[in-house]
Amino acid sequence: MDQEELIDIVSQKIRLIRLEKEFSQEEMSKILGISKKTLIQIEKGRVAAGWNVVVTCVALFEESEILQNGLGEDSLEIVRLVTFNQIEQIVMKTMGGKIWWKEVEKRGEYKLQQNVVSQHFRIIDDSNYRWFSSFELEEAMLHLKYLEKKVEK
Structure with missing residues (x-):
């Protein structure tokens, strides 16, 4: 797995993570430090999340079942591996x-x-x-x- 693959996986899961945690798009965009418009674009698959958004999402929602189903039990380890090899x-x-x-x-x-x-x-x-x-x-x-x-x- 490389950085691009990790970005793709997390980008595809952001909407499901938001719904799992019962956040509105407004709340989720504030949590991730992006505009609501950008979040909507990510959720619709029109753009991929940026690396900082992916790292933030993984760090804040590492206990998410959605994230664990996509990356395994220790998603932060995946971020470290992709970053440091x-x-x-x-x-x-x-x-x-x-x-x-x-x-x-x-x-x-x-x-x-x-x-x-x-x-x-x-x-x-x-x-x-x-x-x-x-x-x-x-x-x-x-x-x-x-x-x-x-x-x-």
Whole structure:
């Protein structure tokens, strides 16, 4: 997934998110920092939302079922991945991936998982802390091997 694809997905979902949260177009436009006219154009599919609008929408409505159905359980992680290409840090404790994730490989205390919606990969430890995220399987496998060797030392 790249920035353009993320913009398309969120642009297509903005109206549904607004309805899910029971906001008027006036309220939603103020929340997103755009004019009501621009919001209407986005909702009708005439224009795509700008990057700042997409990031704002994802950040403010990350718990939205509509957004999660389009991006998976951690939509902010998708924004970070699209922005930085990969994440190599312990971010936060996850729920372990029981719903949105399938296990690709396990090595020692680390599991490589793939998101069933966005198709991106992450590595979590046995305590469910996320250590790495990427859209590239090869990068994720290399990082999994690195973490495995680091633990062996």
